[in-house]
Amino acid sequence: MKKNYQILLAKWVITVNPEFEILSDYAVIIEDSRIHSLLPAAEISELDFYHQAEIFDLPDHAIMPGFVNSHTHASMSLFRGLGDDLPLMDWLNHHIWPAESRWVNTEFIRDGFELAAAEMIRSGTTCMNDMYFYPDIVGHRAQEIGLRVVVGLIVLDFPTVWAKDADDYLHKALAVVDEIKSSPLVTAAFAPHAPYSVSDQPLEKIAMYSSELDLPVHMHIHETAFEVSEAEKNTGMRPLQRLDQLNLLNPNLLAVHMTELNEFEIERIAEAGVHVSHCPESNLKLASGLCPVARLQVQGINVCLGTDGAASNNDLDMLSEMRTAALLSKGLSGDARSCNAQQAIQMATINGAKALGLSDEIGSIEVGKQADLIALDLNALNTQPVYDPVTQIVYAANSRQVSHAWIAGSCQLADFQLCNLDEDKIRHKAQAWRNKIKPFDQEPS
């Protein structure tokens, strides 16, 4: 079969390889879904397939790996702004959970996922780690759209629209694993919601299945001080201690939030190889607590970044999340060198790939890896002049400067336009849901 070649000529290529090389006036060459080679721009005409390749001229642009959003609830984008300026448990109990039980169905999942997928691709995210209902629908639609997704096999003790009890959730989880087996862009992770919403028996089964199938476990853990103190009251243990007893602390675990950690716990998760998904904007907005990122990094723990859902952020913008993470780490640690621009970019790309077990395939620009790439146009006023493209991207760039995105070599965003999604249709569906969920005549004046 004839191969498909694309040559991306860029001012800068930020490889995020282990040496964090920055290449100037370089070409990234894509063969089908993978990175074929990296060459000085001046040498591309020597390539055998030069004349059959599609060439993208990106003279003011930086190419970097696409963002890996390591924690989100994509379909919740339809609840964006439904309850703001509220703490976590009030927001969940009085706004989000009632809305979910009233509105979530297969159509909601599909429309919400598409809204999130479009927003993510538009802002440079090429892979998301999702946790929500109907992972089968999400996986199916992700493959159709062409977005790389780790679908979350949600598990809860209580019944929802997706399953009736823990056994049913697990049964459906394994069915989804089977369903997505042949999908090149979709993988799965077990997604027990949180220590307080999933009991020991299903968690033990998840530990076992995760080990047998080598699948990640994606879970909210130690999100707030309240969660930890309630667990101590109810179980006599902090949640991490309980998860340790249930054999969940291992390199398959992606622990999300982790705002409440003592020194012993930090050492234990470092030793166990647990990954941490830091969601700074959601943690701040819900006043959930503050993840001690600098302390985790000192211990060698792999920290990646997530936006969380749009209902608690309220956008799905990884560039802005990266900036918030870098700024917050400096402010909290009192060290301006903490979470420097290079580390911030690693957190938003390769570290997410590692946490999801995908770092052999994505997260950096290296020959042989999947071509999950984005280009940022640094010609905008807010990123001029450019002394250093890396700090400029982290501290000054706006996600609207993402001009192009490729996922597995397929161009998903070209010159700021989505290639495979219809923005108007997505917007109209979102507005229709809005009018159903909160009719205008019920608004306070």
Add this chain to the structure above:
Amino acid sequence: MKKNYQILLAKWVITVNPEFEILSDYAVIIEDSRIHSLLPAAEISELDFYHQAEIFDLPDHAIMPGFVNSHTHASMSLFRGLGDDLPLMDWLNHHIWPAESRWVNTEFIRDGFELAAAEMIRSGTTCMNDMYFYPDIVGHRAQEIGLRVVVGLIVLDFPTVWAKDADDYLHKALAVVDEIKSSPLVTAAFAPHAPYSVSDQPLEKIAMYSSELDLPVHMHIHETAFEVSEAEKNTGMRPLQRLDQLNLLNPNLLAVHMTELNEFEIERIAEAGVHVSHCPESNLKLASGLCPVARLQVQGINVCLGTDGAASNNDLDMLSEMRTAALLSKGLSGDARSCNAQQAIQMATINGAKALGLSDEIGSIEVGKQADLIALDLNALNTQPVYDPVTQIVYAANSRQVSHAWIAGSCQLADFQLCNLDEDKIRHKAQAWRNKIKPFDQEPS
């Protein structure tokens, strides 16, 4: 003389008036430089001047007051990214001050100011409070461009390119006050740099002149713990105590940063009517400290927002600054209700106007005030659907959604395009400065 009318028809008008009214399907009517009236959209055809008015149809947009950036060093935009991931004194001593003494001249000031002005208008800022060298050039160019600027009459003890000693700075300051008298868009504030860089005698004179001329005093104060402890060592007093003795603590003072404050100081500045300019992104990036915004607000202190210069932020984006301020206040106070979306918008608009003595003229959409307005297009995917335009702007909108800006009734941004500034020319000048300041052959590989 024939009057000029503009009618802006918007989905939402966020007035930021004392009642914080949100008007739906409303028109803002501009007569010359001022807001003539606010009317339901359905009633505009009854206006006498309807047929001669220019009509802007903004069906998916929110109109709000333009942002007031209460602390910046505009021309430093040419140093954006010159030194990142560094603490304040290292950054100043080894990067910024050497670069300033080598490069700042009248051409640098003009080119840097234009780059900043363009970025600001593009992102919805209609008034900036500047502090840098050559306020005469800044004032002159601001009036030509059509941007509202409070020029900072910089005062330092040591010689710079602008003046040779404190008396010379003051002499030049008074000359600038005289020069800008007839400029409708330009006013002035005394801008003694900081307690550690200006001695008692010039500060006493500034207190006197500020009172006589009723001009604001714009000063970095208590930016870091180091500043406070050094002052205690050198003067036996904390800087605020010294400024109090010098009669500077009064409603003309806009104290910038204020990260180190004890309870006594908070009470004292509340009682004195001092305004505080909070610059969260700069404070985080330089790890300078954290301004206790929630505690200040409880005491009734007027807190406004600033980006600081682009060399320490690294953008001049007030929408992002507003979000950072709201999120950080929640995170630090542990209260998700702290700095809610309404308060965040007030900080970014009317509170800045109050701090600059301009709140009779700008900062809210009220009949008779200057028409300093912006429109945001909320149709973007990241702000869909809209349950509440106010929280959507603060927590989800991107500054690239600012579609229009008017300053004193003059349209400065229309359909995302700058009306009075040449982006390409500004960009080329910025790139020429970059190549002079840090030639590519001197870059580390």
